[in-house]
Amino acid sequence: MKKVVWVFALIILVFLGDRVGGWVCEKLTENSQFRYSRIYNGNLEAELLFVGNSRGLMFYQPHVEETAGLSTLNISYNGMPIDLANVIIQDHFEKNVLPKTMLIDVTMCDRQNQSLISGFSPYRAYSERLGQLIKQNAPKSYYGGGLSHLFLYNNEIFQRALYYLNKSDEDWLIDREMNQNLVDLIKAEKEYIITTNDYLLNSLTELVQTAKNHEIDVKLVVNPYYPPFAAKITNLEDFINQVEDRTSLKVYDYSMAYNNVKGFGDYQHLNKFGSIEYLNILIEDGILPSKQKKLSSLPN
Amino acid sequence: MIFNSLAFFVFIALFFPIYFALKGRNRLWLCLAGSYFFYGWWDWRFLSLIITSTLVDYYVGLSLDNTDEKPKRKQLLIASIIVNLGFLAFFKYFNFFTDSFALLAGSMGWDPGWNTLNIILPVGISFYTFQSMSYTIDVYNKKIPVESSFLRFATYISFFPQLVAGPIVRAREFLPQFQADKNFEWNRLISGSGQVLWGFFKKVAIADSLAPFVDQCFMAPEGFSGIHLTIGVIFYSFQIYCDFSGYSDIAIGLARIMGFDFPDNFRTPYFSKDFSEFWKRWHITLSSWLQDYLYIPLGGNRNGTFMTYRNLMLTMLLGGLWHGASWVFVFWGFLHGSYLVIQRLFGNKFGILLNYLHLPKTLQIGINIFLVYIFTCLAWIFFRSPDFETAVHVITGIANFQTFTVASIVNKFLVLKGFLLIGLLLTIEIADFNFDLNTILIKNPVFRVVSFAAIIWLIALFGTFDSNAFIYFQF
Incomplete structure (x- = not known):
């Protein structure tokens, strides 16, 4: 009998610990300065909204804020797929002050990413829409999160939320330079194809339409690649045409616009140095506002 | 079947209650059937390898026990080793040896012109082969007595917890543990x-x-x-x-x-x-x-x-x-x-x-x-x-x-x-x-x-x- 009591004690302790632990993790996530925590906490004000996957991180917020004198929010994340971005941005529009301009790096339409979608479980309690997306893409993870609340926080998103508990995430950008090996190896790289599909392009179209309905100015760009790598992307033009057809918006192609090897962290990502130089090009071209050129005077 | 899968949790939830409910030979039969099921879940065709290894070493063990003639005992041991290592050599090393030979021959200007075979490596073959061989070698060296029960021996070779990745448990450590029923102990x-x-x-x-x-x-x-x-x-x-x-x-x-x-x-x-x-x-x-x-x-x-x-x-x-x-x-x-x-x-x-x-x-x-x-x-x-x-x-x-x-x-x-x-x-x-x-x-x-x-x-x-x-x- 005594032994059975210990078994019950274990079950109760596991359950209680899981719930208490889950609650603590929830509070930590809420109090974080991480971009998604700020979005779901509400009342966030950002005039410029940047969207992308890891390549979208090159929209380096501190530089834009300093140069343009506007508040910014970058919701980019490594491997972020457009369907997830669409859901988060719709939540953002509902919970926060609407931005005036949204800049999207359209190369994020190149993949679906079920594991990252399931990684956003810490925020599912704040959004029915996000919960549904997780349920569709990662049902095991969705139901697992119902069983164990700690399991909801078994992901990198929560770890980042912890990391940004008491610090801003606006400075998040790679700071390394490509090593010589990588520079040399570009010759051996085979052709690179941007793969997309109807589902992803529809998500982008829906996002653009939602923004337009809110009278938000949307700009689509292709951020820079290391030029010898960009030359190996054989279907970039087709991809841009598809995006333009679907969204009825022009895509500003900056894939080859920057060529200083020191500004790249790898073939697909600019480092901090490169990002600042690239953002200056965007400002010069009027894609981004400067203190002199305010948003209203930018080209459509 | 792998341990970190839902299938294994279902398997173990069904297996353990029946295991402790049964006694004697019935329990051993359950162990054997459960072990073969566990292995066959991956690919039932390769069960034939385990069963062949088991049969060969069981009969070699019995034959070793029936003779004291040194040459005959040696022949029996060699036969067991050939079968066991033969399986291992074919399924695990055939392509390795042929490729290496072709490479060597190629470096000397001769192309043997053969292709590699598409051989699937049976999971755990290195483990159960070593386990089975250790039994025969120990019986040959008279370090352990022969196992007369086929059921016990087959269960020893295929025991599911350690069948596919060890530990490699010797017959002298494991077989005696089958002698008496194990009661459930808290x-x-x-x-x-x-x-x-x-x-x-x-x-x-x-x-x-x-x-x-x-x-x-x-x-x-x-x-x-x-x-x-x-x-x-x-x-x-x-x-x-x-x-x-x-x-x-x-x-x-x-x-x-x-x-x-x-x-x-x-x-x-x-x-x-x-x-x-x-x-x-x-x-x-x-x-x-x-x-x-x-x-x-x-x-x-x-x-x-x-x-x-x-x-x-x-x-x-x-x-x-x-x-x-x-x-x-x-x-x-x-x-x-x-x-x-x-x-x-x-x-x-x-x-x-x-x-x-x-x-x-x-x-x-x-x-x-x-x-x-x-x-x-x-x-x-x-x-x-x-x-x-x-x-x-x-x-x-x-x-x-x-x-x-x-x-x-x-x-x-x-x-x-x-x-x-x-x-x-x-x-x-x-x-x-x-x-x-x-x-x-x-x-x-x-x-x-x-x-x-x-x-x-x-x-x-x-x-x-x-x-x-x-x-x-x-x-």
């Missing part, structure tokens, strides 16, 4: 469950969390900095340890719940102070098998210094080859053989040097542990690399100290999580070493409940639940 359930849980933590939380970082490093090492690759190698050393020792823990724990005692397979190997000690702490059941059935029959250390070194090297080379049909595994064995030889040659002198420097004893031990770990990691680079070219890229990448900057690490969060989990593992292992946690687990119910719950929470918070196969399944 203490065994506690101790076994603790070990199973700990094994799961090591596998799904540590090994599988480290795996993506390691895979990335060894897939294209040219693109990563020295510090990134160094972390990749450290992570691999813990990935393979947690993956394999995790499997062993689960196997040993399950067997303990069922009433069987298996030998330890790992004893905190990365705390070894020399390489002999490392092999007494790493994959213990394989190294003791190789010692008893290869190193000692070759002459061991009985025939002078040169022969001792030769025997050490041969044993480690074959130990390397046992792991996989590739020259990188052979080279891994060669490195470990060299370490053992060099240690025998210069080990004492190194000890004298440390003493001469008047370093405190703990620092001397620390230096030894560190050096053994570094050289073990060097060998792991070859073990993990798909080919020598990759291994060389990893080593030259690490040797480029200019790229040792924190900024050059890709995916720092995975690194942070990895080191956190490794730290947790080492802390618990040191605590276990100093306080014998298993004994406290049995004696102190509060400690037991809290520690079990803590492991479950850690698994929920850090576990990877993609049913990743265990690394040693491929061996």
Whole structure:
């Protein structure tokens, strides 16, 4: 009998610990300065909204804020797929002050990413829409999160939320330079194809339409690649045409616009140095506002 | 069927209640049927190999018992070895040998013109083959009595907890345990469950969390900095340890719940102070098998210094080859053989040097542990690399100290999580070493409940639940 009591004690302790632990993790996530925590906490004000996957991180917020004198929010994340971005941005529009301009790096339409979608479980309690997306893409993870609340926080998103508990995430950008090996190896790289599909392009179209309905100015760009790598992307033009057809918006192609090897962290990502130089090009071209050129005077 | 799958949890939930409800032969039949089902879940066709090995060694054992004629006994032993190693040679090494021969012939200007066969490697063949062979060799050497019951013998060969990845349990340790029925024991359930849980933590939380970082490093090492690759190698050393020792823990724990005692397979190997000690702490059941059935029959250390070194090297080379049909595994064995030889040659002198420097004893031990770990990691680079070219890229990448900057690490969060989990593992292992946690687990119910719950929470918070196969399944 005594032994059975210990078994019950274990079950109760596991359950209680899981719930208490889950609650603590929830509070930590809420109090974080991480971009998604700020979005779901509400009342966030950002005039410029940047969207992308890891390549979208090159929209380096501190530089834009300093140069343009506007508040910014970058919701980019490594491997972020457009369907997830669409859901988060719709939540953002509902919970926060609407931005005036949204800049999207359209190369994020190149993949679906079920594991990252399931990684956003810490925020599912704040959004029915996000919960549904997780349920569709990662049902095991969705139901697992119902069983164990700690399991909801078994992901990198929560770890980042912890990391940004008491610090801003606006400075998040790679700071390394490509090593010589990588520079040399570009010759051996085979052709690179941007793969997309109807589902992803529809998500982008829906996002653009939602923004337009809110009278938000949307700009689509292709951020820079290391030029010898960009030359190996054989279907970039087709991809841009598809995006333009679907969204009825022009895509500003900056894939080859920057060529200083020191500004790249790898073939697909600019480092901090490169990002600042690239953002200056965007400002010069009027894609981004400067203190002199305010948003209203930018080209459509 | 793998331990970290839903299918296994369903299997075990059905198996255990029936197991303890049955007695005697019925229980053994259940064990045998359950074990064949467990193995057949992966590919039922390869059950024929286990059954053939079992039949051959069972009848060879009976025949050895019926004759004292030396030549006939030898013939029987050779027949058993040919069948067992024949299966192993065909399924595991056929393409390796033919490819290597073709390469050699090609270097001499002759193209044999044959193609490789599409052979599937039966899971666990190296493990059950060694287990089966040890029985026949021991019966031949009259170290153990023959097993007259086919049911007991077949259950011994196919016992599901350790069938596919060990530990390699000798007949002399295991068969006597079948003699009496094992009643359900509360203490065994506690101790076994603790070990199973700990094994799961090591596998799904540590090994599988480290795996993506390691895979990335060894897939294209040219693109990563020295510090990134160094972390990749450290992570691999813990990935393979947690993956394999995790499997062993689960196997040993399950067997303990069922009433069987298996030998330890790992004893905190990365705390070894020399390489002999490392092999007494790493994959213990394989190294003791190789010692008893290869190193000692070759002459061991009985025939002078040169022969001792030769025997050490041969044993480690074959130990390397046992792991996989590739020259990188052979080279891994060669490195470990060299370490053992060099240690025998210069080990004492190194000890004298440390003493001469008047370093405190703990620092001397620390230096030894560190050096053994570094050289073990060097060998792991070859073990993990798909080919020598990759291994060389990893080593030259690490040797480029200019790229040792924190900024050059890709995916720092995975690194942070990895080191956190490794730290947790080492802390618990040191605590276990100093306080014998298993004994406290049995004696102190509060400690037991809290520690079990803590492991479950850690698994929920850090576990990877993609049913990743265990690394040693491929061996």
